[in-house]
Amino acid sequence: MTEPLLEVRDLKVYFSVYRGFVQRLLGGGDAKVHAVDGVSFSIAQGEVFGLVGESGCGKTTIAKTLVGLVRxxxxKILFRGEDVTRPDRKGLFRVRERIQLIYQDPQAALSPAMTVGEAVADVLRAHGLPTDKGDRVHAESEAEIRAAVYGIFDDVGLRPPAFYYDKYPDELSGGQKQRVVAGRVLGLRPQLIVADEPVAMLDMSVRARMLEFLMELKARHHLTYLFITHDLATAKFVCDRIGIMYLGRIVEVGPARTIYADPKHPYTRALLQAIPIPDPSRRSAKVLPKGxxxxxxxxPGGCRFHPRCPSALPTCGWEGRDVIALLEERWLSxxxxxxxxxxxxxxxxxxxxLIARRDMGTTDPHAVAALIRTIIDQSGGPMAQAVRDIRVEGTTVIVEFRAPEPLVPKEVEGRVVECLLY
Ligand SMILES: Nc1ncnc2c1ncn2[C@@H]1O[C@H](COP(=O)(O)OP(=O)(O)OP(=O)(O)O)[C@@H](O)[C@H]1O
Ligand code: SF4
Ligand SMILES: [Mg+2]
Structure with a gap:
């Protein structure tokens, strides 16, 4: 097998959180946002690999880490086998030439005070003009740079280029701005383009055309994409392989066709069911699992999806706070x-x-323990079978769960799934 273009191994990115906020949330202790928590994937040359998941699951954090914006x-992050996990200044410059990010918001990527022609020219001045041999040379003159920008604008469909060169971002539509951004990225002849929701902020009417445009560029320049989206329908359209993310982890990864035809992870199934189907006779409920x-x-402990999972087992990670969530939900009545x-x-x-507890003070703890037992049994779900015991120690009622079964990614019918059902 040939070496992958990009390989990410057990990547973790934690952010420290401001203590005051945390103390309110947790009552102290070590507090970090587990934005990316043990993610591995690889991308082959010429492939479009998609990362898909709901807001906050860590997609952008992975993108930023790949280009050195976040540590x-x-x-480990390997690019053609070379370790680019924590590049120094010089290494970072080289990483940015090879891996380029296209953001969701083209407006934010472009300075409002600079013409879009200059925005692209600036990059060519800093990094040189790419040659056909794959190296870079410094431009002899400003005229040469301007000609190179015209060539790029022509390539990304901003025609005639001279008309667009002196425009400011505010004078262009969202789609045209995203083409400028794509042009600036292409000016560096990157080997990997990380596109983070590249069409999410564009008008509905131009999204499909923009996706086609990105795929045309890919074919013309032999590019490789990491394509990030929260939208499975978009991912289906562009990706060869996809990784489904949930709360900082990839829960299912494999060929897009395999996963769409027969999703195995309960979260992937839920996401796919939530895609609106245009045919009204086949309309499905557009609801994700509760919560x-x-x-x-x-x-959450164990499998992170367990509090929302419709197929959860007693071994999936039930813990003290799940009891409290159950009581909270119940007492809304x-x-x-x-x-x-x-x-x-x-x-x-x-x-x-694994423990939930309450000090009952002068109230009879045995009566409360019996009541909690009844409530958990009545909930009828897998949580009840995960309880190890409900006991009284002094004046305190304690609910304790059994430890979850360890989660190991498994090969299941042509893809890898992280779920105890398999
Ligand atoms: N600089 C930061 N400091 C603290 N927490 C952060 C920081 N950046 C991201 N996070 C948190 O990390 C988690 C992952 O965020 P991220 O932006 O990667 O998600 P995402 O999948 O891109 O979401 P979206 O679909 O909304 O763009 C979130 O809980 C977010 O609040
Ligand atoms: S391991 Fe599988 S079955 Fe268990 S909660 Fe997670 S997704 Fe659901
Ligand atoms: Mg994001």
């Missing part, structure tokens, strides 16, 4: 809250890993 906490995406400061009053309020409960 990896651990793991919000949990906070990346304190990701005033009637239940009144009937079960002796066990509340929610704020009096505390979660610590």
């Amino acid at each position: 990896a906490s651990s793991g 919000e995406v949990p906070n990346a400061v304190w990701p 005033i009637e239940l809250a009144a009937r079960e009053g002796i066990a509340g309020p929610i704020e009096a409960w505390e979660a610590d890993g």
Whole structure:
């Protein structure tokens, strides 16, 4: 097998969070946003690899880490086998010539005070003019640079180039601005383009055309793309292989066709069901599983998807805070809250890993333990079978869960899935 163009191994990117905010959230302790938490993938030369997932799952953080805008906490990034994980200044300059980022917002990528022609010319002055042999030479004259920019504008469909050269970003449409950005990126002849939601901010009417344009460029210049999107329909259109991300991890990765035809991970299934289907006779419910995406400061134990997973097993990672979430949900009903009053309020409960507890003070803890047992049993889900015991220690009621089964990525029918169902 040939060496991949890009290889990412067990990448972790954590951000420290401001203590005041954290203390309110967790009551102290070590607090970091687990933005990317052990991600591995590789991209072959000429491939379009997609990273797909809901907002906050870590897609942009991966993109920024690849181009050196964010530092990896651990793991490795290899470009043609060369370690580019934590480049020094010189290394960074070279990384930026080979890996280029196209952002979601072309407006933010372009200075409002500079004509779009100058924006591209500036890059050519800094990095030189790419030659056919793959090296770079410094331009002899400004006329040579202007001619090179015209060539690039022509390539990205900004025609006639002389008309666009002196325009300011504000005078162009979103699609035209994104073409300028693409031109500036191409001016460097990058080997890998990381496109982070490149059409998400464009008008609906030009999105499809822009995607086609990016694919045309790919074919013409033999490019390789890392394509980031939250939209599975877009990914299906452009990607050869995709990785589905959930809360800082890739939960399913493989050929796009295989995954679309038969998704294996419950999260992928949920995402695919949420794609609107144009044919009304085949309309599916546009709902993702219950609940919000949990906070990346304190990701769920075991499988991160377990609090929302419709197929969850007793071994998937049930823990103290899941009991508290259950009580909270239940006591939203005033009637239940009144009937079960002796066990509340929610704020009096505390979660610590596999344990949930409440000090009952002068209330009988045995009565509350029995009530909690009933509530968990009535919930009917896999959580009930994950409880190790519900006990009383002094005046405190304690609910303790069994440790989850370790999650290991597994090869399943032509793709890799991280799920205990397999
Ligand atoms: N500089 C930062 N400091 C602290 N937390 C951050 C920082 N950058 C990102 N995060 C957090 O890291 C997590 C991942 O963010 P990221 O922007 O990578 O997600 P994303 O998948 O690109 O989301 P979206 O689809 O909304 O663009 C989020 O919880 C986010 O709040
Ligand atoms: S391991 Fe699989 S079944 Fe268990 S919660 Fe996660 S996605 Fe659902
Ligand atoms: Mg993003």
